[in-house]
Structures are given as C-alpha cells and as structure tokens.
Amino acid sequence: MKAKYINMALKQAVNHLEKIIGKGSFLKGNIVIMKRVCGNKNCRCIKQGKKHISMYIGKKQNNTTKMIYVPKRLEAEVASKVKAYHKIKDLIDKISELNYKDLEAAKKGDV
Numbered sequence: 001m002k003a004k005y006i007n008m009a010l011k012q013a014v015n016h017l018e019k020i021i022g023k024g025s026f027l028k029g030n031i032v033i034m035k036r037v038c039g040n041k042n043c044r045c046i047k048q049g050k051k052h053i054s055m056y057i058g059k060k061q062n063n064t065t066k067m068i069y070v071p072k073r074l075e076a077e078v079a080s081k082v083k084a085y086h087k088i089k090d091l092i093d094k095i096s097e098l099n100y101k102d103l104e105a106a107k108k109g110d111v
Contacts, residue, residue: 006105010098017091026084029057032067057082
C-alpha cells in the first residue's frame with residue numbers, strides 16, 4: 001500500500017474516531033438478552049412458560065462479568081452507546097494496522 005493512501009485512510013479513520021469520542025456517548029460492554037421467570041405464581045412466565053425478556057449489559061469488572069439491567073425505556077439508547085464503543089474499538093484496530101503498514105513502508109524506504 002502506498003504511503004499516500006495509508007495517510008489518507010489514517011486521516012479518515014482518526015477523524016471518524018474523534019467524532020465518536022467527542023460526543024462522549026459510549027458504554028464499554030456487550031448487550032445480553034436474557035429470558036427469565038419472575039417468580040409470581042400467577043404470571044404467564046410460570047403458567048404458560050412464556051419467559052420475560054430483559055436486556056442487560058455484560059461488563060467485565062475485577063475478572064468477573066457484572067450484569068447491569070437495562071430498563072425497556074433505555075434499551076435503544078444503551079444499545080446505541082454500546083455500538084459506539086465497539087465502533088471505537090474497531091477504529092483503533094484499523095488505525096493501528098495502518099500505522100504498522102506505514103512503519104513497514106518506512107522501513108523499505110517507500111515513504
């Protein structure tokens with residue numbers, strides 16, 4: 001890959017990363033959908049076997065995964081923030097790979 005294209009791709013990735021981080025609207029973790037029984041003897045989850053579906057965020061903390069419940073009214077917002085975090089991770093990986101390619105080009109004298 002030519003240095004010119006590496007630099008252009010690097011600038012685009014960095015600009016995109018800056019936009020996402022600048023908003024400050026991201027959450028580290030993974031979305032987990034759980035089906036559960038509530039415990040109410042008269043509920044459909046026990047009588048009909050139709051479990052309640054709830055969203056959680058799985059978050060690593062002190063070498064364990066902590067599950068944080070997400071209320072229905074916040075599900076879309078939280079999912080968007082978790083998606084933004086994963087996009088940040090992907091962009092950091094892309095920027096790192098572009099910098100490695102730039103390093104290889106510099107070592108060969110292609111810069």
